[in-house]
Amino acid sequence: MPKPPDPSRLADTSDLIACASCDAVYRVARPDYGERTVCERCHSVLIAPRRAAGLKIIAVALAAVILIFAAALFPFMAINVAGARNAVSLLDAALAFQGGPLVFVSLVTVALILFIPLARMLLVLYVIAPLVAGRTPARGARTAFRWAEDLRPWSMAEIFAIGCAVSLIKISDLANVSLGPAFWMFAVLVVLVVVQDTFMCRWSVWNALDKATRS
Amino acid sequence: MQMVGMERAGQSHQILSARQMGLVACLRCTRVWPAGTSECGRCGHRLRSRDALSLQRVWAWWLVGVICYIPANLYPMLRTRTLFITSEDTILEGVVELAHHGSYGIALVIFVASVLIPIGKFLAIAFLAISVRRTGRQSTRMRHGLYEVVEYIGRWSMIDVFVVAILSSLVQLKTLASVAPGPASLFFALSVIFTMLSAQSFDSRMIWDLDAKPARKRAHV
Structure with missing residues (x-):
């Protein structure tokens, strides 16, 4: 998602995700099935989808x-x-x-x-x-x-x-x-x-x- | 928007917290809202950037947990009655007894679950609650790791209560032998529950806030 930054979009927070244990904010990047995204600084699992x-x-x-x-x-x-x-x-x-x-x-x-x-x-x-x-x-x-x-x-x-x-x-x-x-x-x-x-x-x-x- | 770190290999942004970005995160469903939003629009959870009363609740549960742990060690956990003898064992006496019989493995399991884990938990929670107030020398990652261990391991102290439950229901052989639970089982169960509540009250995001402050200062200088 290499879009140019658009300040007006900060109002729309629907594509953001925050780590519940350390509050770090990321833009949602959905991993493939069986993979998982992990918070970069505290290593808590953020998203871990499985097929079916x-x-x-x-x-x-x-x-x-x-x-x-x-x-x-x-x-x-x-x-x-x-x-x-x-x-x-x-x-x-x-x-x-x-x-x-x-x-x-x-x-x-x-x-x-x-x-x-x-x-x-x-x-x-x-x-x-x-x-x-x-x-x-x-x-x-x-x-x-x-x-x-x-x-x-x-x-x-x-x-x-x-x-x-x-x-x-x-x-x-x-x-x-x-x-x-x-x-x-x-x-x-x-x-x-x-x-x-x-x-x-x-x-x-x-x-x-x-x-x-x-x- | 460049401030938002993205979960991509090879990219190293400075990671910012929702609080620093003027946002507030939902602890339950991890959705992010503009600061000042009071209720999560997705899951209905109450939103608080940082829980101001968190530490008070941590200390309150912690204190009751510690208080309950004292009678849990003084009163007997098990009352064993056989044909000739009646014996009452506290947690530590039970461990020593097991070791005497040569069951070192089991003695170790009970010792770890009923003595090391609870005491370690009391110390760890106290350390974490004190350390969010001042910048310590310990790294943030280490403290966060400690918090995760405390949250994960606390439940395992219940082993001894369950052992008492199984033994005292199973060993009911009328005159031959019988086992009954002692008052310590109540206090021990309460102590485990209260310390679990204490750990859950801790807002682990506060660990990372301290890290953010000195970084900002340095940027200003």
């Missing part, structure tokens, strides 16, 4: 929603010591904190490992599905996408997975631990959450929402 990202995000989100329900209800782990046996689901594990103020920890745990990941997937579906279908965005799509992005750091499925590994090793000396179907579903879920984050380009979604509402 919308469809992939929908597929992954649907799979993740099913897995979250299944992983919550099926037995997750079972322990066996001298004939005494105990099997728990993910929901049992999250609700283990009982008695007075510790209930708060239970609520937080359920939220962090099940409800927030689930809510994010549903919000993303709500925002992306109409865009992919070429329709006008659903009502409140902007708010929905804002929430989905705000919840991102609070979705802690992958951290729970490390917690599982640590507890497995901690009790494997004392007891016989067996893994239930939900454990493997949860493992797949963790991978899906990470995969979805790589497909999701924030700038592209906002841009698409913008265009779809205007046309």
Whole structure:
């Protein structure tokens, strides 16, 4: 874009993009699919489009929603010591904190490992599905996408997975631990959450929402 | 318009911030608007060139986080009851116990997640919040890197809370053995949440503002 500078165009800021972490301003130069533009001074990713990202995000989100329900209800782990046996689901594990103020920890745990990941997937579906279908965005799509992005750091499925590994090793000396179907579903879920984050380009979604509402 | 840096290889403009150009950027959708715009026309997010109250919120969350971290280390995290003995372990006792049993790897994971990361985070956030007020010797890039590490790594402290959750639901073998969570789990979870909020309140654009000021001074001289 080697156009001569035109002072009157400063009023039109629609082709500018600012780095959210260091405030550097650039003119939008859309990279090819699979490539990404990075802020020159703080190296934050600005734009990272993927080919057919919308469809992939929908597929992954649907799979993740099913897995979250299944992983919550099926037995997750079972322990066996001298004939005494105990099997728990993910929901049992999250609700283990009982008695007075510790209930708060239970609520937080359920939220962090099940409800927030689930809510994010549903919000993303709500925002992306109409865009992919070429329709006008659903009502409140902007708010929905804002929430989905705000919840991102609070979705802690992958951290729970490390917690599982640590507890497995901690009790494997004392007891016989067996893994239930939900454990493997949860493992797949963790991978899906990470995969979805790589497909999701924030700038592209906002841009698409913008265009779809205007046309 | 030449001031606008473009993402092109081989070009090296001076990079300017939206603030320096008389613009204001939306933190949520990265759209840029003329200074003084109060709400982003694309995503509806509130626009503020720099968040003046950012540091106050950082320090407020930081302080509650530190306060919660103290009982989190004094109270027991786990109450283990077997046929003959009942034992209560704080975070550090749990780590020592694991190391005694020879599980050095796990002891290290718990030590890093529950002791090193939280304390490192407290120090790092305090350092960043102090350093945006004065020009330090540390490079801007280093401080920005530190901020990104703090934001990324903070969530991982939750590991210990999750381990307590799994153990105390799984190990319920009536008379043989049982594990119950201790009060420290509550304080620890709160401490992690508050420090995450503290890090999120920090407006990382302020790190780069200091860099811009001396450069402008030099240009005048």
